[in-house]
Amino acid sequence: MENIFYTLFTITYHLGAFSVFSIKFNLPTKIVFERGAITKVGYEVEGLGKKALIVITRGGSMIKFGYLGNVRLGLEARGIKYVVYNNVSSNPRAEEVEKGVEVAEKEKCDFVIGLGGGSAIDTAKAIAATLGSGKPFIKYLRREKEISAAYPIVAIPTTHGTGSEVDKYAVVTDVERKAKLTVISRHIYPKVAILDPETTVTLPPQLTAATAFDALSHAFEAYVNRSTNRLARVFAAESMKNIVENIEHAVKHGLNIAVRTKLLWASMLAGLAIDLVRTALCHAMEHPLSAFYPHVHHGLGLTILMPAWIKFTLESAKEDFAEIAEILGLKTEGLTIDQAAKAVYNFVVDLREKVGLNFKLRDLGVKAEDIDAMVENAFTYMKALIENNPRIPTKDELKKIYLESY
Numbered sequence: 001m002e003n004i005f006y007t008l009f010t011i012t013y014h015l016g017a018f019s020v021f022s023i024k025f026n027l028p029t030k031i032v033f034e035r036g037a038i039t040k041v042g043y044e045v046e047g048l049g050k051k052a053l054i055v056i057t058r059g060g061s062m063i064k065f066g067y068l069g070n071v072r073l074g075l076e077a078r079g080i081k082y083v084v085y086n087n088v089s090s091n092p093r094a095e096e097v098e099k100g101v102e103v104a105e106k107e108k109c110d111f112v113i114g115l116g117g118g119s120a121i122d123t124a125k126a127i128a129a130t131l132g133s134g135k136p137f138i139k140y141l142r143r144e145k146e147i148s149a150a151y152p153i154v155a156i157p158t159t160h161g162t163g164s165e166v167d168k169y170a171v172v173t174d175v176e177r178k179a180k181l182t183v184i185s186r187h188i189y190p191k192v193a194i195l196d197p198e199t200t201v202t203l204p205p206q207l208t209a210a211t212a213f214d215a216l217s218h219a220f221e222a223y224v225n226r227s228t229n230r231l232a233r234v235f236a237a238e239s240m241k242n243i244v245e246n247i248e249h250a251v252k253h254g255l256n257i258a259v260r261t262k263l264l265w266a267s268m269l270a271g272l273a274i275d276l277v278r279t280a281l282c283h284a285m286e287h288p289l290s291a292f293y294p295h296v297h298h299g300l301g302l303t304i305l306m307p308a309w310i311k312f313t314l315e316s317a318k319e320d321f322a323e324i325a326e327i328l329g330l331k332t333e334g335l336t337i338d339q340a341a342k343a344v345y346n347f348v349v350d351l352r353e354k355v356g357l358n359f360k361l362r363d364l365g366v367k368a369e370d371i372d373a374m375v376e377n378a379f380t381y382m383k384a385l386i387e388n389n390p391r392i393p394t395k396d397e398l399k400k401i402y403l404e405s406y
């Protein structure tokens with residue numbers, strides 16, 4: 001398996017205009033996946049720099065559970081200095097990146113460690129890119145300037161949702177434009193990704209479910225999208241299978257390390273899948289939601305939108321969803337393709353209920369009168385992902401999907 005991660009694939013079997021065998025994959029990230037890996041941080045990052053900026057969110061869980069302590073000890077053992085930057089919210093903002101850049105410059109940091117969920121890792125990537133390419137960060141976020149370099153990045157995920165540790169994306173909110181935007185650059189692949197399942201056992205049940213649903217959405221959207229390919233589907237299939245087999249158990253018995261290991265494995269694979277082919281409409285709809293309502297957790301937002309997204313997309317991707325039904329081990333014997341595809345919808349609706357995430361947008365305080373603006377926002381900033389969906393909605397259809405989730 002490891003070979004796959006380090007191999008550059010360029011397979012071009014052109015079967016007509018589009019082929020799932022048209023693949024380009026180059027992952028420059030060293031993946032360290034094992035129990036207890038966090039205690040080896042010092043060894044794994046040696047040579048990347050002399051002083052690290054450690055980025056964490058301001059919630060305090062990295063300190064409370066000792067993960068920050070583990071990283072600090074590991075760095076100290078190798079004589080690597082560090083400074084901690086914790087001014088990061090759960091939907092990180094451009095100004096939080098800029099402040100992190102200032103701290104890193106003042107403290108003369110020469111590499112950046114993101115420790116935590118997607119917000120910490122994405123902020124670390126954005127800070128590293130700005131340090132390498134020049135201020136201000138907002139120019140890269142708005143695509144007015146291209147990232148030309150980045151300081152070395154180390155990603156240590158402590159949730160099983162983001163996949164950001166193995167991809168070239170960083171999602172940050174442009175508060176002025178009320179838009180959650182994605183920076184895309186080959187320069188922001190982490191140099192090292194340290195995945196330690198033991199750091200995920202402290203996730204509370206709702207975050208366990210919501211982050212696993214983020215990964216599930218990555219896997220679904222990578223499997224069912226216009227640019228999908230065979231390699232992305234291999235990653236996505238293995239990912240979704242592991243998620244549905246383990247999510248319920250993880251919610252009920254969070255300390256089960258075997259289950260956590262499989263979820264972290266699954267989120268990493270889903271990250272590889274979207275690194276190859278991006279996400280699609282479900283993410284295109286969630287970004288406006290958490291841009292308008294920053295208290296909404298990304299994974300939770302996806303969970304709410306997912307059934308309506310599947311229902312809308314099914315029509316143009318019946319075979320794909322029927323394949324997913326097989327992958328998930330649903331009973332498909334004797335079913336037509338239509339019925340097998342619809343079985344995925346029913347399965348997801350049930351799963352949300354079982355893991356305690358059976359919410360609607362109104363439960364999160366979303367106002368119905370904001371939906372038109374969210375539709376406009378999606379069509380302004382998320383067009384690439386909308387157009388990556390097998391079925392491309394009109395504005396009216398997009399509104400209907402939001403309303404169905406309301």
Ligand SMILES: [Fe+2]
Pocket residue numbers: 162214215218283298
């Ligand atoms: Fe996501």
